[in-house]
Amino acid sequence: MNKAKLFTKDFLIITFINFFVSLNFSLLMVIISEFAMIKFNSSPGEAGLLTGMFIFGALVARLFTGVWIGRIGQKKTLYIGLVLVLATACLYFGAASVSLLLVVRFLHGISFGIASTSAGTIAAKIVARERTGEGIGYYGLSVTVAAAVGPFLSIFISRHGSYSTIFAVCTIFAAFNLILALFLSARDVKLTEKQLAEMKEFKLKNYFEPNVVTISIVCMVIFFCYSSVLSFFSVYAREINMVEAAGFFYIVFAAVIILTRPFVGRLFDFKGENLIMYSAILIFIIGMVIFSQAQAGHIFLLAGAVIGLGFGALQSSGQAIAVKLTEQHRMGLATSTFYMFADTGMGSGPWVFGLIIPFTGFRGMYLCVAAIMAACLLLYYLLYGKNAMRGIVKQGDVRPCE
Template sequence: MRGDGQKLWTAAFLLSIIANFFVVSILYLLMTTMALYAVERFQASDSVAGLAAGSFIVGALAGRIFAGKFLDFVGRRRLFLGALIILVIAALLYIPVNNLLLLLTIRTIHGVAFGAASTTLSASVMALIPAARRSEGTGYFAVSNTLAIAIGPFAAVLLVDAATYDVLFLVAAGCALAALIVGLFVRLPERTPTADERMHKWRMRWSDVFEPGALGIASVVFVAAIAYSGVMAFLNSYAQQNHMVVAASTFFLIYAGVALLSRFFIGRIQDRYGDNVVVYPMLLAFAIGLGLIAIASNGVVLLIAGAFLGIGFGGLLPCAQAIAITTAPLRRVGVTTSTYFIALDAGTGFGPLVLGALISAIGFEGMYAALAVLVLASMVLYHFVHGDKKYRQRVAA
């Protein structure tokens, strides 16, 4: 505990991190294998295979909007546990699926449950973190995301190669069940809606779905997510073209390891010295990493790029989430969290659609160079939406 007397490491906080790891692992276990599964199991075309992977994100966006708006009306614990139960059932339903339409339906439902569970937990855990340690605490919580990013795709490839897709689906169901068991012991802090909120419970204006105060930093996250989607979606293809497959298989482990290490000091620096001290260098590191990928002539350069992306994009995510929470009223934490993750999911999910066309026009190297320039431009965007403002104290509730 620090001298400010505010305790961060409580049982509820630790259990929330564990539960979040299992929830996020479901996304990365299935996202990296679902397109190939649709092709092998149902002879799907490339576009339909992409839809089989992306429909989960579409569902997640809907789940995040619902959770952001209604988590305090439904009850945070009730919504979280209900979503986890659906996650278990949906994962098991992949096994008997016998046609593409049913697969797409289950993927969408699975995504809705994931979005609701993730948003509810991420919003609720902010009440467990002392305000003076919000960036640090958010960074520690995001360690579970980093571990899931590293372990999920790696485990998925091993499971499909050594066993079957049915085993993969059982593991995904097991992750959901583990999250449910842990969630039973987590006492999420509840909040009672105000009389005005209850009066407008079913109103769905723009401001009821998105937090205006968080849209600025969310726009930066959206741009960054588009850039990172180019790595997630196309790095393996790029590596195969340039005979760097071994390095590409290690790339995400390097990325995750560096991102994990960064969580132990970046949040503290942000809490002490402000947002700009960490965000500008991280965006610069992100751009450098993308530039290195564009010019990578061997595996060593590619691995160095992974380290830069770990400190850049990997470090940016929890810092940006802390900024979003700080710039909005406490009573709007659910909508604020939803706004942040919608931007992240939208950039990650829809980025490859645009970047695929870009690759056809200018090649992989040109695409990664263009993304490096895009991230550099996002530094200017950040300056205007947040960098020239001072948000170190929460705005009034």
């Protein structure tokens, strides 16, 4: 029996659209703390708040995006998001104070939340069910590669150009995405009159997908921990004299994920999610310990490889589990619910860790992250893993964890 085709025109287009949306995010995420600390003399806590404000904006947008997708369709929602991404990218040029920058970050987060949620919904509907792990894994590479290219470009441009040049590059990418979206031909899922009527009712289940809450909580903790690396990466690298190695950290990070992603996706589909999730959490813990204690460039890059292997597998597998648990007509809600929890972790992390740094230093803070990830092993088992092991988690089960 032939496998369902995976790399269709629409799949490639939506993957590239998500790549450029994510690239805008990672380009700014890495340097925004440093930008605020240098230009406005902000404290680490204030700089972390700037990072978190973006995620908070995305969180607010995701709360309503799943409903909009159900009512007006994922393509129209995607177009709205991409237009807003372009508009907010232009606003960075006028941010002349920390207060204005906070507003811009919040608005940019809203646009990012709309665009990325609708793109993820389109991708989930394009991928055949029997290839969920593999398909979502490849789609997730758009985020992974962006997470590698973005920091590399940010560090390169900031060293040889200016912050305004970074803002200009983000604006160009946002404009290109709008053009790319015109070639997307994926059809919206047709909802029945009953389903449309239900979506218009003011009910909690019209804003959250109950099936994916437990796995989303686990991923919230994972993204909470990863935010410590992303938001303070540039400052940490400078403090420990790893600026040269820092330029290649995310290249190594992405290379490892790209090389291992095909195997991770297939293992997910054929061996189950528990094998991937337990292994990846352990690998992530090891990576954070190495990262916290790195004294030489090659050790710093080794940490990038190990963290990339662990986090990359967790990111794609977590979303694949969410897709696996959801019915087609509620895919938008499932995607928005998953990202809402992930954004909560990503947004609160920089602020929390920014408050910890003055007491522990960067190395101590990253050891705390490793300890939190260790607790995440138990959390995954209690909320999802034990039922997956028993084989009682299935699509449409509104109680995925007893």
